[in-house]
Amino acid sequence: MVADDLILPFQIEAPALRGRLVRLGPLADEILHRHDYPPSVARLLAEMLALAALLAGALKYEGVFTLQTSGDGPVRLMVADVTSAGALRGYAQFDASRLPPEGDASVPRLLGAGHLAFTVDQGDFTDRYQGIVELDGATLADCVHHYFRQSEQLQCALRLAVAQSGGCWRAGALMLQRLPPPADSAEAEVAEDGWRRALSFMASVRSAELTDADLAPEALLYRLFHEDGVRAFRRHALSAGCRCSRERVEQVLRAMPADELAALQAEGEAVITCEFCSRQYRFDRQTLESFAA
Numbered sequence: 001m002v003a004d005d006l007i008l009p010f011q012i013e014a015p016a017l018r019g020r021l022v023r024l025g026p027l028a029d030e031i032l033h034r035h036d037y038p039p040s041v042a043r044l045l046a047e048m049l050a051l052a053a054l055l056a057g058a059l060k061y062e063g064v065f066t067l068q069t070s071g072d073g074p075v076r077l078m079v080a081d082v083t084s085a086g087a088l089r090g091y092a093q094f095d096a097s098r099l100p101p102e103g104d105a106s107v108p109r110l111l112g113a114g115h116l117a118f119t120v121d122q123g124d125f126t127d128r129y130q131g132i133v134e135l136d137g138a139t140l141a142d143c144v145h146h147y148f149r150q151s152e153q154l155q156c157a158l159r160l161a162v163a164q165s166g167g168c169w170r171a172g173a174l175m176l177q178r179l180p181p182p183a184d185s186a187e188a189e190v191a192e193d194g195w196r197r198a199l200s201f202m203a204s205v206r207s208a209e210l211t212d213a214d215l216a217p218e219a220l221l222y223r224l225f226h227e228d229g230v231r232a233f234r235r236h237a238l239s240a241g242c243r244c245s246r247e248r249v250e251q252v253l254r255a256m257p258a259d260e261l262a263a264l265q266a267e268g269e270a271v272i273t274c275e276f277c278s279r280q281y282r283f284d285r286q287t288l289e290s291f292a293a
Protein backbone atom coordinates (compact mmCIF):
# COMPACT_ATOMS: atom_id res chain seq x y z
CA MET A 1 0.00 0.00 0.00
CA VAL A 2 1.24 3.47 -0.88
CA ALA A 3 0.49 6.77 0.83
CA ASP A 4 -3.12 7.92 0.93
CA ASP A 5 -5.29 10.65 2.43
CA LEU A 6 -3.05 13.56 1.59
CA ILE A 7 -2.52 16.83 -0.25
CA LEU A 8 0.71 16.89 -2.22
CA PRO A 9 1.77 20.36 -3.41
CA PHE A 10 4.13 20.45 -6.38
CA GLN A 11 5.83 22.72 -8.86
CA ILE A 12 6.54 22.16 -12.53
CA GLU A 13 10.00 23.64 -12.90
CA ALA A 14 10.32 24.94 -16.47
CA PRO A 15 7.17 27.05 -16.66
CA ALA A 16 7.12 27.60 -12.85
CA LEU A 17 3.56 26.38 -12.42
CA ARG A 18 2.10 25.39 -9.09
CA GLY A 19 -0.26 22.56 -8.45
CA ARG A 20 -1.65 20.11 -5.96
CA LEU A 21 -2.56 16.46 -6.02
CA VAL A 22 -5.16 15.12 -3.59
CA ARG A 23 -5.68 11.46 -2.85
CA LEU A 24 -8.39 10.13 -0.58
CA GLY A 25 -8.51 6.47 0.38
CA PRO A 26 -9.54 5.13 3.81
CA LEU A 27 -10.75 8.57 4.88
CA ALA A 28 -13.24 8.87 1.98
CA ASP A 29 -14.35 5.31 2.56
CA GLU A 30 -14.91 5.92 6.29
CA ILE A 31 -16.96 9.08 5.72
CA LEU A 32 -19.07 7.63 2.90
CA HIS A 33 -19.73 4.30 4.61
CA ARG A 34 -20.83 6.02 7.79
CA HIS A 35 -23.43 7.98 5.81
CA ASP A 36 -24.53 5.06 3.64
CA TYR A 37 -26.03 7.35 0.96
CA PRO A 38 -27.30 6.08 -2.41
CA PRO A 39 -24.32 5.65 -4.79
CA SER A 40 -25.01 8.78 -6.87
CA VAL A 41 -25.07 10.95 -3.72
CA ALA A 42 -22.03 9.21 -2.23
CA ARG A 43 -20.10 9.76 -5.44
CA LEU A 44 -20.95 13.46 -5.50
CA LEU A 45 -19.96 13.87 -1.84
CA ALA A 46 -16.66 12.09 -2.55
CA GLU A 47 -16.04 14.71 -5.25
CA MET A 48 -16.89 17.46 -2.76
CA LEU A 49 -14.43 16.06 -0.21
CA ALA A 50 -11.63 15.89 -2.79
CA LEU A 51 -12.44 19.40 -4.07
CA ALA A 52 -12.51 20.85 -0.55
CA ALA A 53 -9.05 19.42 0.12
CA LEU A 54 -7.80 20.63 -3.27
CA LEU A 55 -9.03 24.21 -2.81
CA ALA A 56 -8.06 24.42 0.87
CA GLY A 57 -4.56 23.36 -0.14
CA ALA A 58 -4.31 26.51 -2.27
CA LEU A 59 -4.89 28.81 0.70
CA LYS A 60 -2.90 29.86 3.68
CA TYR A 61 -5.30 29.88 6.60
CA GLU A 62 -5.68 28.89 10.23
CA GLY A 63 -9.20 27.67 10.76
CA VAL A 64 -11.85 26.02 8.63
CA PHE A 65 -12.34 25.98 4.88
CA THR A 66 -15.90 25.10 3.83
CA LEU A 67 -17.21 24.18 0.42
CA GLN A 68 -20.99 24.12 0.09
CA THR A 69 -23.57 23.60 -2.63
CA SER A 70 -27.23 24.54 -2.40
CA GLY A 71 -29.73 24.00 -5.16
CA ASP A 72 -33.30 23.12 -6.12
CA GLY A 73 -32.42 19.59 -7.29
CA PRO A 74 -32.86 16.31 -5.38
CA VAL A 75 -29.58 16.97 -3.50
CA ARG A 76 -30.51 20.29 -1.92
CA LEU A 77 -27.37 20.76 0.16
CA MET A 78 -23.85 19.40 0.34
CA VAL A 79 -21.13 20.52 2.71
CA ALA A 80 -17.49 19.52 2.98
CA ASP A 81 -15.05 21.24 5.29
CA VAL A 82 -11.40 20.87 6.14
CA THR A 83 -9.44 22.39 9.01
CA SER A 84 -5.94 23.75 8.58
CA ALA A 85 -4.86 20.72 10.65
CA GLY A 86 -6.22 18.43 7.93
CA ALA A 87 -9.48 17.11 9.47
CA LEU A 88 -12.02 16.56 6.69
CA ARG A 89 -15.75 15.86 6.95
CA GLY A 90 -18.89 16.25 4.86
CA TYR A 91 -22.57 15.43 4.42
CA ALA A 92 -25.43 15.75 1.96
CA GLN A 93 -29.14 16.50 2.37
CA PHE A 94 -31.33 15.03 -0.33
CA ASP A 95 -34.82 13.93 -1.25
CA ALA A 96 -34.49 10.22 -2.05
CA SER A 97 -37.80 10.13 -3.94
CA ARG A 98 -36.54 12.72 -6.43
CA LEU A 99 -33.15 11.11 -7.17
CA PRO A 100 -32.72 10.22 -10.85
CA PRO A 101 -31.91 6.63 -11.84
CA GLU A 102 -28.30 5.61 -11.11
CA GLY A 103 -25.95 6.62 -13.89
CA ASP A 104 -27.53 10.02 -14.41
CA ALA A 105 -25.29 11.93 -12.04
CA SER A 106 -24.70 15.32 -13.65
CA VAL A 107 -24.73 18.48 -11.54
CA PRO A 108 -27.87 19.89 -13.25
CA ARG A 109 -29.73 16.63 -12.62
CA LEU A 110 -28.66 16.11 -8.98
CA LEU A 111 -28.13 19.64 -7.68
CA GLY A 112 -30.36 21.63 -10.03
CA ALA A 113 -30.04 25.38 -10.16
CA GLY A 114 -28.22 26.94 -7.25
CA HIS A 115 -24.88 28.02 -5.91
CA LEU A 116 -21.47 26.79 -4.96
CA ALA A 117 -19.88 28.73 -2.15
CA PHE A 118 -16.69 28.55 -0.22
CA THR A 119 -15.83 30.16 3.03
CA VAL A 120 -12.70 30.50 5.09
CA ASP A 121 -13.42 30.96 8.78
CA GLN A 122 -10.40 31.86 10.85
CA GLY A 123 -12.20 32.45 14.13
CA ASP A 124 -14.18 35.27 15.69
CA PHE A 125 -11.74 38.09 15.25
CA THR A 126 -10.88 37.94 11.57
CA ASP A 127 -12.89 38.55 8.42
CA ARG A 128 -14.57 35.63 6.77
CA TYR A 129 -13.58 35.26 3.18
CA GLN A 130 -16.33 34.04 0.91
CA GLY A 131 -16.54 33.20 -2.77
CA ILE A 132 -19.80 32.28 -4.46
CA VAL A 133 -20.75 31.25 -7.99
CA GLU A 134 -23.80 29.82 -9.74
CA LEU A 135 -23.80 26.09 -10.35
CA ASP A 136 -22.82 26.21 -13.99
CA GLY A 137 -21.39 23.04 -15.47
CA ALA A 138 -21.99 19.33 -15.89
CA THR A 139 -19.62 18.41 -13.04
CA LEU A 140 -18.49 19.95 -9.76
CA ALA A 141 -15.02 20.43 -11.26
CA ASP A 142 -16.63 22.46 -14.07
CA CYS A 143 -18.46 24.61 -11.51
CA VAL A 144 -15.23 25.37 -9.63
CA HIS A 145 -13.50 26.10 -12.89
CA HIS A 146 -16.32 28.48 -13.75
CA TYR A 147 -15.72 30.30 -10.47
CA PHE A 148 -12.05 30.88 -11.20
CA ARG A 149 -12.79 31.97 -14.76
CA GLN A 150 -15.31 34.47 -13.51
CA SER A 151 -13.23 35.80 -10.63
CA GLU A 152 -10.24 36.25 -12.97
CA GLN A 153 -7.88 35.91 -10.01
CA LEU A 154 -6.32 32.75 -11.18
CA GLN A 155 -6.16 30.63 -14.28
CA CYS A 156 -6.48 27.02 -13.29
CA ALA A 157 -7.20 23.54 -14.54
CA LEU A 158 -8.80 20.75 -12.54
CA ARG A 159 -9.28 17.01 -12.79
CA LEU A 160 -11.38 14.98 -10.42
CA ALA A 161 -12.03 11.25 -10.18
CA VAL A 162 -13.99 8.98 -7.85
CA ALA A 163 -13.92 5.20 -7.87
CA GLN A 164 -15.29 2.33 -5.87
CA SER A 165 -13.10 -0.73 -5.94
CA GLY A 166 -13.61 -3.82 -3.83
CA GLY A 167 -16.40 -1.97 -2.02
CA CYS A 168 -14.04 0.85 -0.96
CA TRP A 169 -14.46 4.45 -2.04
CA ARG A 170 -11.50 6.39 -3.35
CA ALA A 171 -11.10 9.87 -4.79
CA GLY A 172 -8.33 11.78 -6.51
CA ALA A 173 -7.97 15.34 -7.71
CA LEU A 174 -5.37 17.36 -9.54
CA MET A 175 -5.15 21.12 -9.93
CA LEU A 176 -2.75 23.32 -11.83
CA GLN A 177 -2.67 27.06 -11.40
CA ARG A 178 -1.05 29.85 -13.25
CA LEU A 179 -0.01 33.26 -12.04
CA PRO A 180 -0.62 36.38 -14.18
CA PRO A 181 1.70 36.32 -17.24
CA PRO A 182 4.93 38.39 -17.17
CA ALA A 183 4.77 41.88 -18.71
CA ASP A 184 7.62 41.16 -21.12
CA SER A 185 6.07 39.76 -24.31
CA ALA A 186 8.84 37.20 -25.04
CA GLU A 187 8.64 35.88 -21.46
CA ALA A 188 4.88 35.85 -21.68
CA GLU A 189 5.06 33.70 -24.80
CA VAL A 190 7.36 31.19 -23.08
CA ALA A 191 5.01 31.13 -20.08
CA GLU A 192 2.03 30.56 -22.39
CA ASP A 193 3.81 27.65 -24.10
CA GLY A 194 4.68 26.11 -20.73
CA TRP A 195 1.09 26.42 -19.55
CA ARG A 196 -0.29 24.79 -22.70
CA ARG A 197 2.22 21.95 -22.44
CA ALA A 198 1.31 21.36 -18.79
CA LEU A 199 -2.38 21.33 -19.72
CA SER A 200 -1.80 18.70 -22.37
CA PHE A 201 0.19 16.55 -19.90
CA MET A 202 -2.61 16.97 -17.42
CA ALA A 203 -5.24 16.04 -20.01
CA SER A 204 -3.45 12.73 -20.48
CA VAL A 205 -4.12 11.58 -16.90
CA ARG A 206 -6.69 8.81 -16.67
CA SER A 207 -9.29 8.75 -13.90
CA ALA A 208 -8.00 5.32 -12.88
CA GLU A 209 -4.54 6.83 -12.29
CA LEU A 210 -5.95 9.54 -10.02
CA THR A 211 -7.57 6.90 -7.81
CA ASP A 212 -4.95 4.12 -8.14
CA ALA A 213 -4.13 2.84 -4.64
CA ASP A 214 -0.93 1.20 -5.89
CA LEU A 215 0.53 4.28 -7.53
CA ALA A 216 2.52 6.61 -5.26
CA PRO A 217 1.39 10.23 -5.67
CA GLU A 218 4.93 11.39 -6.46
CA ALA A 219 5.21 8.67 -9.13
CA LEU A 220 2.02 9.90 -10.77
CA LEU A 221 3.35 13.48 -10.89
CA TYR A 222 6.60 12.26 -12.41
CA ARG A 223 4.71 10.21 -14.98
CA LEU A 224 2.70 13.26 -16.04
CA PHE A 225 5.13 16.16 -15.88
CA HIS A 226 8.71 14.80 -15.94
CA GLU A 227 9.48 16.35 -19.34
CA ASP A 228 9.40 19.83 -17.81
CA GLY A 229 10.78 18.77 -14.45
CA VAL A 230 8.47 18.37 -11.50
CA ARG A 231 9.22 18.82 -7.83
CA ALA A 232 6.92 17.55 -5.12
CA PHE A 233 6.86 19.33 -1.77
CA ARG A 234 6.00 17.99 1.66
CA ARG A 235 2.79 15.99 1.90
CA HIS A 236 -0.01 17.30 4.11
CA ALA A 237 -1.82 14.48 5.85
CA LEU A 238 -5.62 14.45 5.91
CA SER A 239 -7.88 12.57 8.31
CA ALA A 240 -11.59 12.03 8.80
CA GLY A 241 -12.56 14.25 11.71
CA CYS A 242 -15.63 15.93 13.14
CA ARG A 243 -15.73 18.89 15.51
CA CYS A 244 -19.12 18.20 17.03
CA SER A 245 -19.40 17.83 20.82
CA ARG A 246 -22.06 17.55 23.50
CA GLU A 247 -21.24 21.13 24.55
CA ARG A 248 -21.96 22.47 21.06
CA VAL A 249 -25.25 20.61 20.77
CA GLU A 250 -26.20 21.95 24.23
CA GLN A 251 -25.52 25.49 23.05
CA VAL A 252 -27.90 24.97 20.12
CA LEU A 253 -30.62 23.58 22.40
CA ARG A 254 -30.23 26.43 24.90
CA ALA A 255 -30.64 28.93 22.06
CA MET A 256 -33.87 27.30 20.82
CA PRO A 257 -37.19 29.19 20.96
CA ALA A 258 -39.09 28.24 24.14
CA ASP A 259 -41.98 26.53 22.30
CA GLU A 260 -39.64 24.26 20.31
CA LEU A 261 -37.76 23.33 23.46
CA ALA A 262 -41.08 22.65 25.20
CA ALA A 263 -42.06 20.33 22.34
CA LEU A 264 -38.83 18.35 22.85
CA GLN A 265 -39.50 18.15 26.61
CA ALA A 266 -43.00 16.85 25.92
CA GLU A 267 -41.47 13.94 24.00
CA GLY A 268 -39.50 13.06 27.14
CA GLU A 269 -36.15 12.80 25.38
CA ALA A 270 -34.27 14.48 22.55
CA VAL A 271 -31.83 12.64 20.31
CA ILE A 272 -29.74 14.99 18.19
CA THR A 273 -27.72 13.42 15.40
CA CYS A 274 -24.66 15.18 13.96
CA GLU A 275 -25.18 15.42 10.21
CA PHE A 276 -21.47 15.23 9.52
CA CYS A 277 -20.54 12.11 11.51
CA SER A 278 -23.91 10.59 12.55
CA ARG A 279 -22.91 10.65 16.23
CA GLN A 280 -25.98 10.80 18.48
CA TYR A 281 -26.41 13.02 21.51
CA ARG A 282 -29.19 12.15 23.95
CA PHE A 283 -30.81 14.57 26.38
CA ASP A 284 -33.42 13.44 28.93
CA ARG A 285 -36.41 15.52 30.01
CA GLN A 286 -34.73 16.78 33.17
CA THR A 287 -31.71 18.06 31.24
CA LEU A 288 -33.95 19.69 28.62
CA GLU A 289 -35.93 21.43 31.37
CA SER A 290 -32.73 22.84 32.79
CA PHE A 291 -32.05 24.51 29.40
CA ALA A 292 -35.29 26.45 29.55
CA ALA A 293 -34.16 28.48 32.55
Ligand SMILES: [Zn+2]
Pocket residue numbers: 242243244274275276277278279
Ligand atom coordinates in the same frame (compact mmCIF):
# COMPACT_ATOMS: atom_id res chain seq x y z
ZN1 LIG B 1 -20.06 15.13 14.26
